[in-house]
Amino acid sequence: NAGVMQNPRHLVRRRGQEARLRCSPMKGHSHVYWYRQLPEEGLKFMVYLQKENIIDESGMPKERFSAEFPKEGPSILRIQQVVRGDSAAYFCASSPQGVNEKLFFGSGTQLSVL
């Protein structure tokens, strides 16, 4: 009974490159959330998706960031033309039914931009 799986665990990119972060939710969960955590900062909500739909992207930066959760396969958080300020831990969480529920988090992807 695997939990939320995120990969890669660590990702190093140079400025201007693209970063792709993957998240496979727990079995039976169709709701996925992405959060970003900076050192000494709290978890900041980015986006909430259900299968093939973006429900709430109010926490996503307007440019360079996008997310998807296709019918088949993992959810992807994509950051284009990364900058040093994108360096952070990115966490994915899932839940079976959406709002008003506890979230199950993955171990995160640590993105470092050189």
Next chain:
Amino acid sequence: SQKIEQNSEALNIQEGKTATLTCNYTNYSPAYLQWYRQDPGRGPVFLLLIRENEKEKRKERLKVTFDTTLKQSLFHITASQPADSATYLCALDGENSNSGYALNFGKGTSLLVTP
């Protein structure tokens, strides 16, 4: 503006004592409040959820209170153990949250339990 405030200073206590962590919030009307534990380099792990119509909730050595008048939740760990050392996060949602759908988290309080 909306805020979720937790003690930024680490809480150091001796093994066997009760640890009490505080979560205060402003400009939220949460339907519920959650507590999570986060260890270094790991994702948060859910501990307890308490709803607005509940005053107190317990789970083994954990106890949470929720006072919607004071806009405060207290999180207690009784008979604390060194293994309880971690960062504890408060999270809440409600119709006034930044996102109508997602949990919003405080920065967390670091707890260190020494033998």
